[in-house]
Each structure stands twice: as C-alpha cells, then as structure tokens.
Amino acid sequence: MSSSSPIRPGPPAEAEFLGNETMYPDVKTTLNLFGIHRRKVPGDWTYPTHEHPQYEINYLLAGRQTMTVNGTAYEQKPGDLLLLRPGDVHSSRSGDGEPFEYFCLHFDLDDRLFLSLLGRLEQVLFPAGGAVARQVEPVLAKMLSADAEADSRSVAGRMKLQSAVFELFGQLWEAISAETLQLSPHAYGKVELAHKIASRLQHVASQHIRQGTPGDDHYGVGDIAAELGISVSYCNRVFREIYDKSPRAYWSELVLYESKQLLADPRFTVQSIAALLGYRDIAHFSRQFKRWTGMAPSDYRRGALVGTGSPGAQDSSR
CATH class of the missing domain: 1.10.10.60 (Homeodomain-like)
Structure with missing residues (x-):
C-alpha cells in the first residue's frame, strides 16, 4: 500500500496566499502485510523450524507458547509480544502441553528510519508488563475486536486494518525509541x-x-x-x-x-x-x-x- 500520490503542478511561485498556511511533511511509505492470522491450536501442535524475509509480530492471547529463535527458547505468556527480524530461524510449540492462542502478522516496510531502529534492537521478547507491550496493547485489542474480524474482508475493513497497523507502528516507534534512548542517548x-x-x-x-x-x-x-x-x-x-x-x-x-x-x-x-x-x-x-x-x-x-x-x-x- 502506498500512502502518497504523485505531486501535481502547484500554483505559480509568485502566487500570494491570504491567511495562514501549514505545510505538512510528505508521506511516502510502502507497507506490505502478509499472513495475518489469529489461531487457536491444541497442546500437541508444533510449527517446524523456518525463516522468512519479512518482520513478524507474534502476540500471545492465551495459554503458553515456546518460540525458539536462533537457538534461544523464549517462554511466551498472554500479553507477551515477540518481534522477529527477517532471516531469524524460529519454531513454535506449546509451552506447557496445553492449547494456546496467538495473533501473528508479517510485514515489509520501506521506512529506513523505522527499520534502522528495529535493526538495532537486541530484544526479541517484550513481556506483557513492559513499556513496549503495554503501549501497543490497545491497538492490538482494536485489531482483534469482533467488529474488526467481521469486517476484515471488505474494502473498508482492509483500509481500517492498514490504518491500525500504521498506528501500531507509531506506538512501537514511541515505545522502542524511549527504551533505546535510555540505553544509548548518543x-x-x-x-x-x-x-x-x-x-x-x-x-x-x-x-x-x-x-x-x-x-x-x-x-x-x-x-x-x-x-x-x-x-x-x-x-x-x-x-x-x-x-x-x-x-x-x-x-x-x-x-x-x-x-x-x-x-x-x-x-x-x-x-x-x-x-x-x-x-x-x-x-x-x-x-x-x-x-x-x-x-x-x-x-x-x-x-x-x-x-x-x-x-x-x-x-x-x-
């Protein structure tokens, strides 16, 4: 999805404007969303080791999940968020042998500043009680609401989903930036x-x-x-x-x-x-x-x- 349109010829340079004018920055960001799904699985369910070229956000809704990422096992509880980078080798299974439910989305984004921030993160698991998970939880809840799910296949629903994902990225940017500032203000x-x-x-x-x-x-x-x-x-x-x-x-x-x-x-x-x-x-x-x-x-x-x-x-x- 491209969020800008081509610049058209504007008014002559010598044109005079009456009143106040506020110029907003141009927005030229392409977002691709893949494999978005909400899934309930039994306790013996597993997903084999794999990797993909997109970022992945994995959010646990219920139960326990063990996600192994590049050889390290992360125990995920409800409200915990996992952020996987392109090329991360990972697999999934139940964390306690019981059923669990998760929400997952994969994305490509051409905003280099945002991606450079994600690329510097060493953290994979963001616990439910942490600043990042707390800040994005309201947006994820909106995306997972019954109304959003019912409307997800309509044109309007897809537009709302894209809008919610950009809002999610905005919240991620603010939360991760705050943590990054504490670690490395320079x-x-x-x-x-x-x-x-x-x-x-x-x-x-x-x-x-x-x-x-x-x-x-x-x-x-x-x-x-x-x-x-x-x-x-x-x-x-x-x-x-x-x-x-x-x-x-x-x-x-x-x-x-x-x-x-x-x-x-x-x-x-x-x-x-x-x-x-x-x-x-x-x-x-x-x-x-x-x-x-x-x-x-x-x-x-x-x-x-x-x-x-x-x-x-x-x-x-x-």
Whole structure:
C-alpha cells in the first residue's frame, strides 16, 4: 500500500496566499502485510523450524507458547509480544502441553528510519508488563475486536486494518525509541538528526518539483546543514550511518519516485514530466531515468500503463 500520490503542478511561485498556511511533511511509505492470522491450536501442535524475509509480530492471547529463535527458547505468556527480524530461524510449540492462542502478522516496510531502529534492537521478547507491550496493547485489542474480524474482508475493513497497523507502528516507534534512548542517548540523537535531514530533503524535493528547479542541482544539503548548525561532512556522515546511503542518493530516490508516479499518469507527456521535474530537456531526463532504472521513461510508462509493475511479495504461512 502506498500512502502518497504523485505531486501535481502547484500554483505559480509568485502566487500570494491570504491567511495562514501549514505545510505538512510528505508521506511516502510502502507497507506490505502478509499472513495475518489469529489461531487457536491444541497442546500437541508444533510449527517446524523456518525463516522468512519479512518482520513478524507474534502476540500471545492465551495459554503458553515456546518460540525458539536462533537457538534461544523464549517462554511466551498472554500479553507477551515477540518481534522477529527477517532471516531469524524460529519454531513454535506449546509451552506447557496445553492449547494456546496467538495473533501473528508479517510485514515489509520501506521506512529506513523505522527499520534502522528495529535493526538495532537486541530484544526479541517484550513481556506483557513492559513499556513496549503495554503501549501497543490497545491497538492490538482494536485489531482483534469482533467488529474488526467481521469486517476484515471488505474494502473498508482492509483500509481500517492498514490504518491500525500504521498506528501500531507509531506506538512501537514511541515505545522502542524511549527504551533505546535510555540505553544509548548518543545513538538515538543521531537517529533523530537523520530524520530531520530526511524530512528537510523531502520538503526541498517537493518544492523544487513544484517550482521546476533543475532536478540534479541545488539539492539542499548545504542549506540543511546550516539550518541544523552542523557541517556538511557531519550531515553526510550521520545520514549515511542511519540510512546506509548518502543524502544525494536519497534525493535521487525522491525524484525517481515522483518520476515513476508521473509516468504512470497518462495525462502527462514525458516532455511535460521532464519540465515539471526541472530537467533542461527531455534527453537529459531520459538519460538520468535510464541511469536509475535501466530503461527509458517511455518503456517504463508502457509497462506501468498495462499493469506490469513489480510483483508483490508472496504471503507467508506462519
């Protein structure tokens, strides 16, 4: 699910606005949900050792569950939450030979800041009495309500589920950030700084696209560093440490994203898209787009318009 739409041509730069205006940050996050299920199992039920490329949240509702993760056994009680990372080798069985019930979801998310936070966690089990489990419990309860289950297969129900999952991630971010801050305030400060840099880059990108500023010039890192009171080199170093890429590469991804969204809209010619993105001519835009994707804008457009976009990941059974 993509939570943004392509930027359309805005008002002329010289337009005057009356009253107050509040600019909210652009939101460009893709969320994929897999194998969401609530399951009651008998005491002799087991799930064999396996791994998958998605994150997994496993929440115990009743009984006892023993989840073995990378060779370590975790005893899970009602209200305990397990967070598994991609590639974690794990298996499951009853913790006391009696039936148990759990809720499970797998997810992919392209928010690098959120994933970098999850990647630094060493904790797998979050007990019911802890801050993380307490904070997410109300959202999980809403997702598991009878009304939510009854509505889960309708379009409205799926939208509500996606909304609840984003709310769950928001609660996870706040709770895990608080714990991370206690453990490593210096590292957490870098995460927040990288987030500020990314937010400013998003704002600069959207402004440049609306105003037709050249797509590969003046991408704003110097100005952003000055605003934040840091050097350009430190700005680049912190951003790369958290996002594993340079601010310029992140900027290119922002422009590429908007390019793809606009190319998927038949109302815009390739020439008008090149102009909207600020390139001096269509040849310059075509060269840059091919450098990013390996194909010409016209070829990408043909594929997008006939629905041959990239295939989604397959569901996981556990």
